Amino acid sequence: MSLADPQPQATRHIPDRLTTPAAKMFKSWESLLLLVAVGIFILNSFASPYFLNAWNLSDATFNFTEKAMIAFAMALLIIAGEIDLSVASVIALASTMMGLVMQAGFGTPVIVITGLLTGLACGAFNGVLVTRLGLPSIVVTIGTMSLFRGISYIVLGDGAFRGYPADFAWFGQGYVFWVITVEMVIFVLLAIVYGVLLHKTNFGRAVYAIGNNATAATFSGIRVERVKMILFLLTGLMAGLAAVCLTSRLGSTRPSIATGMELEVVTMVVLGGVSILGGSGSIPGVVIAAFVMGLVTFGLGLLNVPGIVMSIVVGALLIGVIALPRIYHNLRAR
Amino acid sequence: MGHDPAQSAPVLALDGITKTFPGVRALDGVTLELFAGRVTALIGENGAGKSTVVKTLTGIYQPDGGRILLDGEAVQFPTAQAAAQAGVTAIHQETVLFDELSVAENIFLGHAPKGRFGLIDRPAMHRQAQDILDGIGAEIDAGVRLKDLGIASRHLVAIARALSVEARVVIMDEPTAALSRKEIEELYELVETLKAQGKAILFISHKFDEIFRIADRYTVFRDGQFIGTGEMADTSEAELVQMMVGRSVDQIYPERSTQVGDEVLTVAGYSHPTEFEDIGFTLRRGEILGFYGLVGAGRSEFMQSLIGVTRPSKGAIRLDGKVRVIRSPADAISAGIVYVPEDRGKQGAILDMPIFQNITLPSLPRLSRNGFTRMANEFALARHYTERLDLRAASLDTPVGSLSGGNQQKVVIAKWLATQPKVIILDEPTKGIDIGSKAAVHEFMAELAAEGLSVIMVSSEIPEILGMSDRVIVMREGRIAAELEGDALTPETLVRHAAGITTKGAAA
Numbered sequence: 001m002s003l004a005d006p007q008p009q010a011t012r013h014i015p016d017r018l019t020t021p022a023a024k025m026f027k028s029w030e031s032l033l034l035l036v037a038v039g040i041f042i043l044n045s046f047a048s049p050y051f052l053n054a055w056n057l058s059d060a061t062f063n064f065t066e067k068a069m070i071a072f073a074m075a076l077l078i079i080a081g082e083i084d085l086s087v088a089s090v091i092a093l094a095s096t097m098m099g100l101v102m103q104a105g106f107g108t109p110v111i112v113i114t115g116l117l118t119g120l121a122c123g124a125f126n127g128v129l130v131t132r133l134g135l136p137s138i139v140v141t142i143g144t145m146s147l148f149r150g151i152s153y154i155v156l157g158d159g160a161f162r163g164y165p166a167d168f169a170w171f172g173q174g175y176v177f178w179v180i181t182v183e184m185v186i187f188v189l190l191a192i193v194y195g196v197l198l199h200k201t202n203f204g205r206a207v208y209a210i211g212n213n214a215t216a217a218t219f220s221g222i223r224v225e226r227v228k229m230i231l232f233l234l235t236g237l238m239a240g241l242a243a244v245c246l247t248s249r250l251g252s253t254r255p256s257i258a259t260g261m262e263l264e265v266v267t268m269v270v271l272g273g274v275s276i277l278g279g280s281g282s283i284p285g286v287v288i289a290a291f292v293m294g295l296v297t298f299g300l301g302l303l304n305v306p307g308i309v310m311s312i313v314v315g316a317l318l319i320g321v322i323a324l325p326r327i328y329h330n331l332r333a334r
Numbered sequence: 335m336g337h338d339p340a341q342s343a344p345v346l347a348l349d350g351i352t353k354t355f356p357g358v359r360a361l362d363g364v365t366l367e368l369f370a371g372r373v374t375a376l377i378g379e380n381g382a383g384k385s386t387v388v389k390t391l392t393g394i395y396q397p398d399g400g401r402i403l404l405d406g407e408a409v410q411f412p413t414a415q416a417a418a419q420a421g422v423t424a425i426h427q428e429t430v431l432f433d434e435l436s437v438a439e440n441i442f443l444g445h446a447p448k449g450r451f452g453l454i455d456r457p458a459m460h461r462q463a464q465d466i467l468d469g470i471g472a473e474i475d476a477g478v479r480l481k482d483l484g485i486a487s488r489h490l491v492a493i494a495r496a497l498s499v500e501a502r503v504v505i506m507d508e509p510t511a512a513l514s515r516k517e518i519e520e521l522y523e524l525v526e527t528l529k530a531q532g533k534a535i536l537f538i539s540h541k542f543d544e545i546f547r548i549a550d551r552y553t554v555f556r557d558g559q560f561i562g563t564g565e566m567a568d569t570s571e572a573e574l575v576q577m578m579v580g581r582s583v584d585q586i587y588p589e590r591s592t593q594v595g596d597e598v599l600t601v602a603g604y605s606h607p608t609e610f611e612d613i614g615f616t617l618r619r620g621e622i623l624g625f626y627g628l629v630g631a632g633r634s635e636f637m638q639s640l641i642g643v644t645r646p647s648k649g650a651i652r653l654d655g656k657v658r659v660i661r662s663p664a665d666a667i668s669a670g671i672v673y674v675p676e677d678r679g680k681q682g683a684i685l686d687m688p689i690f691q692n693i694t695l696p697s698l699p700r701l702s703r704n705g706f707t708r709m710a711n712e713f714a715l716a717r718h719y720t721e722r723l724d725l726r727a728a729s730l731d732t733p734v735g736s737l738s739g740g741n742q743q744k745v746v747i748a749k750w751l752a753t754q755p756k757v758i759i760l761d762e763p764t765k766g767i768d769i770g771s772k773a774a775v776h777e778f779m780a781e782l783a784a785e786g787l788s789v790i791m792v793s794s795e796i797p798e799i800l801g802m803s804d805r806v807i808v809m810r811e812g813r814i815a816a817e818l819e820g821d822a823l824t825p826e827t828l829v830r831h832a833a834g835i836t837t838k839g840a841a842a
Contacts, residue, residue, distance in 0.1 A: 018729045202698045213684045220695045221664040
């Protein structure tokens with residue numbers, strides 16, 4: 001066993017990257033997804049004469065903007081190896097609390113703040129159970145999923161809150177400019193904020209580190225519990241924001257509001273290329289996935305396809321887009 | 335081989351067994367003979383190949399060369415079941431048992447007596463289980479559920495399970511590691527019982543008092559090679575220790591002229607409820623302080639407490655003369671104490687993340703501006719330290735997991751050096767890496783010390799401890815057993831203090 005030759009050699013230079021970031025992006029999941037989005041857009045425009053209409057397209061964005069707000073925070077949470085399945089129930093509870101303060105005679109600012117704070121409180125509740133008691137987040141949030149919506153049912157029973165103030169409608173029904181909705185603007189701003197947070201900050205790097213290897217992250221001086229707590233708070237806050245938008249758009253609160261939305265949010269996140277096992281994924285991926293899901297449901301809606309079939313199509317899309325690269329990989333390995 | 339012709343032929347023998355793993359020759363043509371009614375102790379340092387032998391005998395590993403002889407005939411154990419059918423059974427340190435099943439079910443899981451229609455014959459199973467338990471003197475009802483038993487009783491169930499197959503050869507791998515004094519005495523009685531039943535016993539232990547108490551014969555391995563065998567009556571502790579550690583220091587360690595400076599770190603009275611007790615020492619500038627001990631002596635646990643992964647129950651540290659309280663790894667990093675853990679894949683590196691991100695992770699606060707990462711700074715830092723450590727990698731954004739073990743270790747060391755620490759703790763820094771990388775790591779450690787960094791090196795390899803350390807602290811069972819330097823620092827003294835045989839050796 002001879003050692004490597006002892007003669008001195010010049011310092012070995014290691015390049016930063018072998019492929020340029022642009023080349024990497026070209027081969028990425030996000031590019032594939034973008035292709036799918038463009039394909040669906042073209043299919044839709046052939047399938048229905050009503051598709052390529054600015055106002056119709058603007059309406060279509062409501063199919064994903066509220067879910068996407070939550071999906072951004074959920075993406076970070078899932079990348080860090082946790083999950084929050086209670087988000088739809090948080091919407092129900094937040095909307096109910098908003099209804100209560102509205103009935104008590106408060107105006108739009110208080111209603112909005114109540115919605116956001118309720119979401120934040122629900123996130124804090126989940127976060128404390130997961131980070132302080134060390135319970136698995138999937139179990140905790142399945143529990144709080146029933147709990148939060150249950151409170152909403154106790155308050156409202158079969159009834160509903162109606163009669164929100166007129167200026168409250170701005171969030172879910174308002175337009176900023178021409179066909180650009182308020183929700184669309186919120187969506188774009190949040191996409192930028194979360195994109196920067198995940199990809200350009202130390203906090204985002206910590207999220208990836210925790211999702212890949214929480215032990216090594218702890219040893220590296222990352223305060224794992226604190227990061228996770230912040231992520232639960234953000235997810236709760238986003239669910240509160242979605243509750244404001246959704247309640248404003250519908251103009252009423254029922255305890256069944258947003259039922260099943262948590263799975264659509266998780267679908268959006270996973271479709272966007274976030275590994276359900278944690279550790280990888282990107283915000284651009286989630287943005288494109290939001291458009292894909294919005295386009296599919298809108299296109300099928302224009303064709304008068306019933307809701308049940310729509311969920312089948314979305315499910316098939318999810319499995320298909322995730323399975324294709326794996327199948328391709330297996331075929332090549334043969 | 336040449337065993338005593340007066341003895342009967344061995345029940346089970348290994349003849350020239352070789353087993354190679356990528357980069358390591360775990361067993362190199364070893365010989366081992368086990369005789370009916372006799373206890374053979376297998377002795378060797380950590381990494382001598384003892385557990386590989388156990389796994390080869392029980393059908394978990396397949397040897398690359400050599401023969402296994404059962405009653406003089408060559409056999410193969412392709413599976414664990416095949417070994418069990420041949421009558422070879424092992425009592426491991428941690429046998430997997432099932433809380434919700436009864437004692438009898440635990441004992442016979444997988445090979446229960448069958449009745450008509452192939453269903454389990456429960457009465458027969460219960461009866462046979464009770465017989466085995468009675469046979470080893472365990473006062474346990476075979477019908478109770480396992481979760482109602484204490485730790486010691488569970489251990490007896492594990493032994494009963496090992497004996498539920500018609501065993502001719504019983505392997506005991508560190509069987510006393512988790513037992514109390516009284517339970518150990520009971521185990522000795524059990525060994526005597528098994529001996530009287532004519533079973534051949536292979537007894538693996540680090541504790542010399544145990545070996546002299548219970549074994550009839552010994553076999554010594556070192557670095558995967560057979561060193562010697564003989565009767566316990568004909569040997570002494572000194573001879574066994576010498577066989578274990580050998581004389582050859584076959585690796586070249588860097589020349590060092592130590593310029594030890596002022597005190598940097600003082601630790602006093604560090605204690606933990608279960609892992610370690612009253613650890614205190616000082617570390618000076620430019621010094622390499624070795625920590626030697628057997629596996630489980632509490633060295634890693636203490637180091638992890640020192641950097642705030644776990645909290646000590648008592649104790650204080652002073653760094654550069656100032657008292658510091660370290661509650662988390664983040665505190666330790668900002669204080670300038672860093673830890674390169676033993677378990678690279680779990681604690682050291684994030685294998686799926688790129689090299690440069692691994693290296694910069696603990697240094698991000700320093701490299702960033704207002705919490706925003708700055709890629710150019712990250713690459714510059716990563717390049718500086720990887721080039722200094724002569725890392726072999728295609729590029730800095732390839733995942734750490736794609737590198738060899740030695741290069742992964744270089745990344746982890748680079749990551750901690752990049753925080754510009756005052757004290758660096760290296761836990762088994764060369765474990766499982768190839769000889770070339772090993773030399774590079776050693777050379778680098780010497781360089782760091784020469785530049786004035788204080789180094790703590792935890793190692794279970796005696797040549798490494800002797801070759802690198804200025805001073806050595808030996809730990810045993812969570813306490814400091816000795817502090818050695820200069821002429822007192824020899825392989826024999828290290829092993830004696832680590833195994834706790836100083837006083838006995840003097841009395842003998």
